[in-house]
Amino acid sequence: MTWSTYAGFAGMMAFLAMMPGPDTMVVLKNALTGGARGGGWACGGITVANFLQGTAAALGLGAVITRYQPVFETVKWLGAAYLVFLGIQALRGAWRGDYEALDDVRRARASRSRRFREGFLSNITNPKVIVLYLSVLPQFLTPSSTFGDSLLLAYTVAALGVVWQVLLLLFVHRVRGWLQRRRVRRVMDGATGAALLGFGTALALEG
Numbered sequence: 001m002t003w004s005t006y007a008g009f010a011g012m013m014a015f016l017a018m019m020p021g022p023d024t025m026v027v028l029k030n031a032l033t034g035g036a037r038g039g040g041w042a043c044g045g046i047t048v049a050n051f052l053q054g055t056a057a058a059l060g061l062g063a064v065i066t067r068y069q070p071v072f073e074t075v076k077w078l079g080a081a082y083l084v085f086l087g088i089q090a091l092r093g094a095w096r097g098d099y100e101a102l103d104d105v106r107r108a109r110a111s112r113s114r115r116f117r118e119g120f121l122s123n124i125t126n127p128k129v130i131v132l133y134l135s136v137l138p139q140f141l142t143p144s145s146t147f148g149d150s151l152l153l154a155y156t157v158a159a160l161g162v163v164w165q166v167l168l169l170l171f172v173h174r175v176r177g178w179l180q181r182r183r184v185r186r187v188m189d190g191a192t193g194a195a196l197l198g199f200g201t202a203l204a205l206e207g
Contacts, residue, residue, distance in 0.1 A: 005140055006140075006152075006153075006156075008140075009136075009140045009153060009156065010156055010160065012136075013136075013156060013157050013160050014160050014163075014164075016132075017157075017160045017161050017163070017164040018164055020195065021199070022083055022122055022123075022126055022196065022199045023046050023119075023122065023123055023161065023165065024164075024165070024168065025086075025192050025195045025196050025199070026042050026046065026086060026118055026119055026122045026196075027039045027042050027043050027046065027119070027165045027168060027169065028168065028172070028188075028192055029042075029086065029089075029090050029118075029189075029192050029193075029196070030042035030115050030118065030119070031168070031169055031172045031173075032172070032185065032188055032189065032192070033093075034115060035173070035176065036169050036170075036172065036173040036176075038115050039115075039165075039168075039169045039172065040169060041112045041115035041116045041119070042115045042116065042118055042119035043119060043162065043165040043166065043169065044116055044119065045115070045116040045117060045118065045119025045120030045121070045122075045123070046119040046120065046122065046123045046161065046165065047119075047158060047161065047162050047165075048120055049119070049120045049121075049123035049124040049129075050123055050129065050157070050158035050161055051155065051158045052124065053123070053124065053129050053130050053133060054133055054151075054154030054155055054157060054158050055151070055154065056130065056133075057130060057133035057134055057137060057150075057154055058133075058137075058147065058150035058151045058153075058154045063134060066127070066130065066131060066134060072127055075125055075127050076127045076203060076204070076206070077204065078125045079122075079125035079126045079127060079200075079203055080200045080201070080203040080204035081200070081204075082121055082122060082125055082200070083122060083126075083196050083197070083199050083200030083203065084196070084197055084200035084201070084204075086118065086122065086193075086196050087192075087193045087194070087195070087196030087197035087198075087199075087200060088193065088197070089193070090189045090190075090192045090193030090196060091189070091190060091193035091194070091197070092193075093185075093189045093193075126203070127203075128203070132157075133154055133157065136157075137150060137153050137154060140153060141153070
């Protein structure tokens with residue numbers, strides 16, 4: 001693999017990483033309720049899941065999952081249901097709007113492991129992630145490419161996702177005072193919840 005090929009791949013993946021998707025919304029949801037640390041734990045869960053899916057794709061396991069329809073459909077429906085569940089949670093917060101009392105409850109209940117689990121499950125149950133690896137990676141590999149080349153490309157995708165999510169967390173932390181305003185929180189929760197519901201519904205309706 002040449003450096004120019006890798007640079008082209010990294011550039012394309014960096015652009016895709018910045019496109020709003022379920023991972024971004026889950027990090028934002030947790031950052032709004034738990035600050036930068038809360039969003040960071042969700043980011044950690046997403047990252048672990050991303051590296052696992054990238055490794056599976058590099059090993060060829062991803063192709064087995066996508067070809068075995070019952071497994072693929074099960075993962076798809078679990079992912080859709082989980083995104084809808086997270087979306088409803090965010091919309092409930094926007095509807096109530098009682099953020100002082102609600103945040104106290106959330107801080108008591110939302111442990112680090114729960115935030116990490118939200119990030120991990122939202123990514124690992126999203127079949128679009130493994131499909132992305134399987135559809136994009138082969139275009140940058142040749143018959144002479146090694147397993148190390150496949151891992152490099154797969155891990156680059158995961159690493160760029162981390163970079164984008166960290167930048168998002170830094171932005172949220174910087175404007176945290178503005179985000180704490182009740183009206184702003186309600187709009188942000190409503191938008192995040194609607195986006196997650198939309199992603200979940202779109203995933204469920206995909207053929």
